Amino acid sequence: QSALTQPASVSGSPGQSITISCTGTSSDVGTYNYVSWYQQHPGKAPKLMIYEVSNRPSGVPDRFSGSKSGNTASLTISGLQAEDETDYYCSSYTSSSTHVVFGGGTKLTVL
């Protein structure tokens, strides 16, 4: 069982917006602004999409945005495109001995 909780799947139509949630605790998401989001296509390495809750690395489209409220972080993808269909993972620094925790991953389907 993953330390951070993500929905197993979300879906949306092209052009629409979707939000993926990532729920943790006061030991991780709730206290630290070190939440990251990764995109992973099948058989490929993960790609950083958002770091420190809401920062986008160079080259990531501004359709991707991140936010946090309490113990829950969120990734929002606006203007959905077919190429966005894949798996997304959140992660957070944690004060526990695990140091970094990931969510279980969310499969995004573009209808």
Add this chain to the structure above:
Amino acid sequence: EVQLLESGGGLVQPGGSLRLSCAGSGFTSSSYAMTWVRQAPGKGLEWVSAISGSGGTTYYTDSVKGRFTISRDNSKNTLYLQMNSLRAEDTAVYYCAKGLGGRNYYGMDVWGQGTTVTVS
């Protein structure tokens, strides 16, 4: 261009050992923490271990403490993971990843292609 290339994976019997390597290029090694993350077949990502840019501080997830050792040679821009007492549950693709800063190992902005470890 920043690149990472892992090697050293393979098939090993339970109780055996392997050493993974991750060769980096395009960045100053000592300026960035480095991390190992693994992914078991069909499963999600699991953080394994990290090391500060200087190599002076190391971090491990509980399940590998005492069995795995992370190290780095900044003169060679290479990261290592020595894995001993391997178990079936260590079977996974192992990725190395570059941290966002010298001590920031919890955000990873560049990833290698992964190397597969099978314990059986």
